[in-house]
Amino acid sequence: MDDRNMESSCSTCNEIDGEHFKSIIHIDLDCFYAQVEMVRNPELRDVPLGIQQKNIVVTSNYEARNYGVSKCMLVTDALKVCPNLKLVNGEDLHSYRTASGKVFLVLQGWRCPVEKLGMDENFIDVTSLVEEKLKNANLNDLIVMGQLYSEPSAECPCGCHNRLKIASQIANEMRKKIYDELGYTTCAGIAHNKLLAKLICPLHKPNNQTTIFPQHGANYMSTLTSVRSIPSIGSKTMEALISQKIISVSDLQEAPLEILKKHFSSDMAVRLKSLSLGEDNTPVKQSGKPQSIGLEDSFKTVSVKSEVEDKFSALLQRLLVLVREDGRIPVSVRVTLRKKDAKRLSSHRESRQSQISPSIFTLSSGVLTVTEAGQQKLMAIIMRLFTKLVDLSKPFHLTLVGLAFTKFQERMTGRSSIVNYLMNDISVQSVLNLQNDGDASITSMDYSAASPSSSTTTDLSDAEIEPSPKKPKKVNWIAKKRCLAKEEVASPSKLKVGELRLNSKELEKVSELRLNSRDRSLTPRASPAKDNFSDASDSMKDLEDGACNDCPSYVDKEVFSALPDDMQQELKSMWKNPTSSEKTRSSPRKNKSKPNSIMKYFVPQK
Template sequence: MDVDEKHDRVIVHIDIDCFYAQVEMNKKPELRDVPMGIQQKNIVVTCNYPARARGVGKCMYITEAMQKCPELILVNGEDLADYRRVSAAVYSTLCETGSPVERLGMDENWLDVTQIVKLRIQELEGKKPELRGHTFGELSCDDCECTNNLIVGSIIAEELRNTIKEKFNLTTSAGISHNKLLSKMVGGKHKPDDQTVISPSSALNLLTDDMPPKSVPGIGRRTVEQLTAVHLDTLDQLRQASVENIVEAGILRPQALQLKKMAWGQDDSEVKMTGRPQSLGLEDRFMGLYNEAECKEKLSWLLDRLTQLIAEDGRKPTVIKVTVRDYYKDKLVKKFHKESRQGKISARLFNLDIQGNLAEESKIEILQITLGLLGKMIDFKDSFHITLMGLGVSNFLEQIEKKGSIKNFFISPKKEDGLPQSVPTAVVKRKNLFDESEETSSKKCKTLENENSPEKVDNVLHKALDNDRSQKTEPKSKSNNSSIQSFLRKQESYAVINPKNSNTENTFLKIIESKEDLGSEDDEEIISLKCPADYDPEVWNNLPIELKQELIASNKPSTSYKVESSEKDSLDNNSTDKETDENAYSDTEECPEGVDQQVFEQLPKEIRSELSKSMSKNTPSTKIPPKPHGSSSKASKPNKGNKKDTGAKSHSILSYFSRQK
């Protein structure tokens, strides 16, 4: 197979040397020059280089490590909080370069410094750069002049390593190549605290013929088992094998092609910026849990640890998962076997206090949920032997509104990139667009009417918002004690503007006010949906247009509006307006049939009156004679196939208060 066609990238792989051990040595400098290992359960997960010089290795049992180095000092490393914080700080520092950075675990990062290299070469003005660090094999390329780029990349890698050492007192090792695979593999050739450069011509010197496929990063245990089944035990055999032979092992064709490329040292995968994690979780292994009380205690311990991670992350999860391993089930299947169950959970349970702790009632409720998930995998009435338990959360929300917020009725709970899926485009903090003079508003309206481009409409509206932020908002009126009005007060809201999916003329509702109302001699159109006096302006701006129209029509029946809209059903019809003009609102409205009495009594008088009039449209004007004694008090149900219009549209606010039959 031919070598890479393009060698125009420069990829740097940075690995923090014995990361856990260095973090502990920074906390206790006296451990720096003595053999020291990080203990998790009965295993030494990593150790410093003095301990490695005495024969202690990573993931070695403590008994074996102590035999090799009796003076080994063990530090408990089961709490990963400090390691995560340092890892995040190093990642943030690397991101300051402006280059794409991809995390690989807590101690490794890839950087694509191609653009920085191009700028450096321009600054050199033809001068030959000086290589920093070591080279693996000969630094040459028969197909292009990429070696000069790699040399400049070695200079940038050294600068990055020096920055990390100065800021965090951490030594690092780096690999520099034209792809991610080679940069990672060559970075370990001169550890610790050093770096190595490899050119494309030396790829096969790094990936020797007798090397097993599992030595290549990205080829996992399951893939190795499939390759072994078709007698592909070395990289040379994998290179010589046909794609069809690899597919016979049960590997899909695209993956088979990728495996052959990796065997030749080729990797065209991009360095992708690492986003926020899609899930958070942790597991714990132990000798055994044998009853429900022990399981609940372990879940409580895991939840406390998990709460710390959620507090650092800042988001609220909506899915929780429990993972468990039962030793008795392992014996049945004769292999390591884990089970997991997950379920929905209210994000409000994770409202943490200032110290980042859960409320006691929230913790109790979460433990009940997790114990229920565990009960789906373990029969507490039967014997069991749990040796592993994990707890994780996912499906995060960026922001959780207050429990009484009216936004919860109109915004989808599922979010993507921190925004609800129902949000089309820009989200703008909005007060009131219409506190300006009539002349300014008229000019804005004319501009919107004359511009057909949605982008221009968006720009004009954003300018209007900027002007209004400098002005004071109108004072709020006194709150009403009714329960439905409480939803329309003192809540945070945002207005969503999306002019891209419709023409300018159809995007905004135009309302023409009379000369007396405007206090002006010019009779011009303005864009207005002013908040009634009884409602909170911020929450009013978040209501759907249909609800605004209906509430305006019911709240100001005597105001003469001329309404223009692209939709036929944008406002109540003229007959409804005439009825509200002729009849004053009554404080003693009777509850219509089919409406909940308690909800009706708490409604504002304007909405009660409107609801009564709308419900009475389908009721005969003549009074119904009293029923004879003994007749059934239940009204006969209408035929479902011949339902009549109740006077309220499908999007009307009246539909929220009608009792479902």
């Protein structure tokens, strides 16, 4: 772009100064995988180094690149151009993820939004920080740290030049801190938007940084030889553009908007045009923890179930390490397969996922762990999903298996949490199943586990629901089959947790109250007592004083005297006036139980 065009572009800054106010930094770690290995083993620093995954060199250090080793080169070809190439297996990504997380934490120290892009790239929006520094800055002393794409012929009226100069100083501080604390060299791009910051970043690699001013954005974009260089343009969009003889970014700049609208939506056409001119208003979004944690293993072919199970078992062991470091509890697992299909002449992926119980994971001393039994349960779920994806009655050929935990439960079920209390002690939701067993007076109760609910669910229609967690310890509880209190009580699910615990004296008192029903069909059922069973002594007194003078001969008077007063009156009325019994039975109860909720265990009963 000539000086006249630059001045024209700058003269429009007053109209578009809203697009220049941001200051964005893009930081990219140099030859990331190779650098991590060189930091771990300093002996690799001065030798040609390649990181091998399967039979491919996925990346190499700059010593190897000087020999002609390039990314994704076959190992055999790499050794031909560089016979002394040192190869390190990089299939286990654990150390690389750890290094990426450390870089991310360093960048967060500036208290600015940081957005991760893969493991080795980060966007940082330093707009607010720049504004603060600008207040106390001497504008005459401001300089650009590192490289400048092009010197401006005039200052932009919006003040973006000074802001980007300060941003370049901040970028230099970030890169220095990453090197001092972690030993990694980086390159950086500084611009007023994410697009230019990313694209200008590698211009002076390695271990350097480049700043570009807004007025030079279109000029720099025109130097890109392929529209695929623009991050937002994928392979399908590129093919559509090439079909219209639009190959380079310069071609896209010159293409009339009307032509683009014929092949793309109106919004997409405008978006493509803007990107070609270096315009981008995408915000930097603060990155959190990943939505899923997964691993994959590719190979030539696997056609035996036992080998597939071994692959999944190895992936699960590595995946559990990542989950432990992440700290969240997974609630869903996904299995992915890549099948080799001769009819389709290409491989394709299929996946299926299932919810899993959070109880598989336990928290011990702040560390998330899985027992051997839990691992076996996970493997059973994984292989069940596998069998749903593959018909084992027919030959199959897989070239990839993948395993991922998707959707997480943020809150830990710690030792003092209510979820842990309900799971490991008793289940309030299934308290008693009082049965009339005649002579039986002691019943062993088995309480189902209250599985901690999760707000996250699988988003696949074919997802399976994992069975409820393993039942907790059994609680032996001696209880009567009829109510002991006179007043009407709520349903068993509304009993307070504390009321379900009986001491030995109370158990003795309850065991003395053996109530045997002579006619189950005529004896009405009662709800469990709401009052604490320490009131059992009062119930004993009621048994002595509450004789039924009007009871029919077939009614057990002891059983009748144990019923609440209103129920006794209802039965007496029914016996005196049998014709009104149906009306009495069908009449609604005044004190209707309220819906059950977790709040019942925290809010005092009224």
